[in-house]
Amino acid sequence: MSTNLKTILKNRIINKWSLFCLISIPMSVVMVIAMMGVDMSTGSGVSEMIGFSVRWAVPIIFLVVAISSIQILFPGSFSMWLMRNRKYIGLCFAVAMAWQGLFIFIMSYFFHEYYYADVYFFRDEIEGSIGYIFLPAMVVTSFNFGRQYLTSKQWKLLHKSGIYFLWAYAFSTYWWSLCNGLSCYENLVPLDYVYYWSGFLAFALRIAAWGKQRWQATNKHAAGSSTPLAFKVSGGAIITFGLVWSASGLYWQERVTDFLTTPEWSADLELWLPFWPYEPFLSLFIIGLGTMLITKVRHADKSIWAVDS
Numbered sequence: 001m002s003t004n005l006k007t008i009l010k011n012r013i014i015n016k017w018s019l020f021c022l023i024s025i026p027m028s029v030v031m032v033i034a035m036m037g038v039d040m041s042t043g044s045g046v047s048e049m050i051g052f053s054v055r056w057a058v059p060i061i062f063l064v065v066a067i068s069s070i071q072i073l074f075p076g077s078f079s080m081w082l083m084r085n086r087k088y089i090g091l092c093f094a095v096a097m098a099w100q101g102l103f104i105f106i107m108s109y110f111f112h113e114y115y116y117a118d119v120y121f122f123r124d125e126i127e128g129s130i131g132y133i134f135l136p137a138m139v140v141t142s143f144n145f146g147r148q149y150l151t152s153k154q155w156k157l158l159h160k161s162g163i164y165f166l167w168a169y170a171f172s173t174y175w176w177s178l179c180n181g182l183s184c185y186e187n188l189v190p191l192d193y194v195y196y197w198s199g200f201l202a203f204a205l206r207i208a209a210w211g212k213q214r215w216q217a218t219n220k221h222a223a224g225s226s227t228p229l230a231f232k233v234s235g236g237a238i239i240t241f242g243l244v245w246s247a248s249g250l251y252w253q254e255r256v257t258d259f260l261t262t263p264e265w266s267a268d269l270e271l272w273l274p275f276w277p278y279e280p281f282l283s284l285f286i287i288g289l290g291t292m293l294i295t296k297v298r299h300a301d302k303s304i305w306a307v308d309s
Helices: 002-009 016-036 043-073 077-084 086-110 112-119 122-140 152-180 190-221 229-246 249-260 264-272 279-294
Strands: none
Touching: 002 077, 016 043, 016 086, 043 077, 043 086, 043 152, 043 190, 077 086, 086 112, 086 122, 122 152, 152 190, 152 249, 152 279, 190 279, 229 249, 229 279, 249 279
């Protein structure tokens, strides 16, 4: 079974540019068919297409965020296939975002009154604009002709920052949708819940992969090390609390936001700083803290704490 899977995943049809075409061409065909089914001569019709294109782009960026973590946590033929095709999957995301960008341009240029009356929000515009700055830079530097102008550190910083930002934009949008009971373009549908939890899982996998690497690094440099029971228990409790927190935003969001924006400077930051004060990500911060405690070890022969850098 494993040998057969490995052979299948090496088939050129589902690798590299063939995989890119296999995803992006049908996606574009579906996009054109969907355009024919809505009234593109109205702002509401274009707005519907913006939402439709988002639903194609979001699962791809969530997958891109999770790929390296899947390789660390679940090494095998499938995770190796994902790693081998990560660039091409990312380019499929760029195609979906290009469609969204086209619809946003049509909306803002031809239906600017509708756009500024019903769609435009200043902070959303900032977040979206930053995302569209990252995206072309990441696409260009995915190829040798663009990558040659960056050092390896610069390239890694650009792509990691861009992926995190694009993930954060999509994830926070669905988090706020669930808290408000409405999506950006229509009433909530079951798919909105799927996308929220998919985005949460994508980053939770990164935290788990970080925890695994942290544990391996500390044990490698400190033979016989162990995590104190108190840290295991407290870390597990914090992670459990983070999971509960992630599922209950509807009940605490308003009070937490009011508390965090009580200072005048914080309320001002909320107007223009992307994602501030970071309510959608609090549960992941909490889970990260719990993971840090669980993977903090003590050397068996010394009364010092060994922590990775």
